[in-house]
Amino acid sequence: NAGVTQTPKFRILKIGQSMTLQCTQDMNHNYMYWYRQDPGMGLKLIYYSVGAGITDKGEVPNGYNVSRSTTEDFPLRLELAAPSQTSVYFCASRSGISATGELFFGEGSRLTVL
C-alpha cells in the first residue's frame, strides 16, 4: 500500500539552483496538494490541483511552479532556490468528493538552501 510517495527525502541546494520535488499517489485521487511546514507555523498551501491539467495557487505560491500531466503525479518545481525556501515540503492527496474527506500525506521532503 504505497499511498503518497515523495522523493527525495532530503536535499541541500545552493542559492540560485533549481530542483523538482516528485510526488506520486496510487489511490486515483483527483485532488493533490503541496504544503510547506515551517517550525511553529503549521502548514501553508503552496499549490493544488483538482485533476490532470488543472492547477491553482494556494497561500504561498511565489518561487514555485507545478504541473499535473497525469492523475498520479504532481511535481513541485523550485526555479531559483532562496534561503527562505528552506522548509519541509509535504505532498497530499484527497479523493475530492467533498470537504469532509481527509488528506493523505507523503512522508515529507526536507529541503535546505544554503
Next chain:
Amino acid sequence: GNSVTQMEGPVTLSEEAFLTINCTYTATGYPSLFWYVQYPGEGLQLLLKATKADDKGSNKGFEATYRKETTSFHLEKGSVQVSDSAVYFCALSVRDNDMRFGAGTRLTVKP
C-alpha cells in the same frame, strides 16, 4: 477568511494524565473539522474528524466535539501514553480544494 487557532505548546505530561488541546476556528460556511497527528519523521495522518455541529469524532482514546456555538473543536484524552508523544494539528475544510491547519501543538509524555 478561514483559519484555525490552536493552543501553543509544547505540552509535557506524565503518563496517564488527562490531555486537552484547545482549537478554535473562523470559517465562512459550514466547515468540516479534523485533528491530524504527526509522529517524528513522518507525514501527517488523520486522527479524527467531525463534519457537522455536535458531532463527536473519536479514535485511539482521543475525542473532540464540534461546537458551533463556541466555534471550537478541542482534543481530549483521558489517559495519555508515552506513545502519544507527537505534534497535533487542528484543521478545517470548507471547500474540497482546501484544508487550513493550525500551527501545531507538540505533546511530550514522560513515563
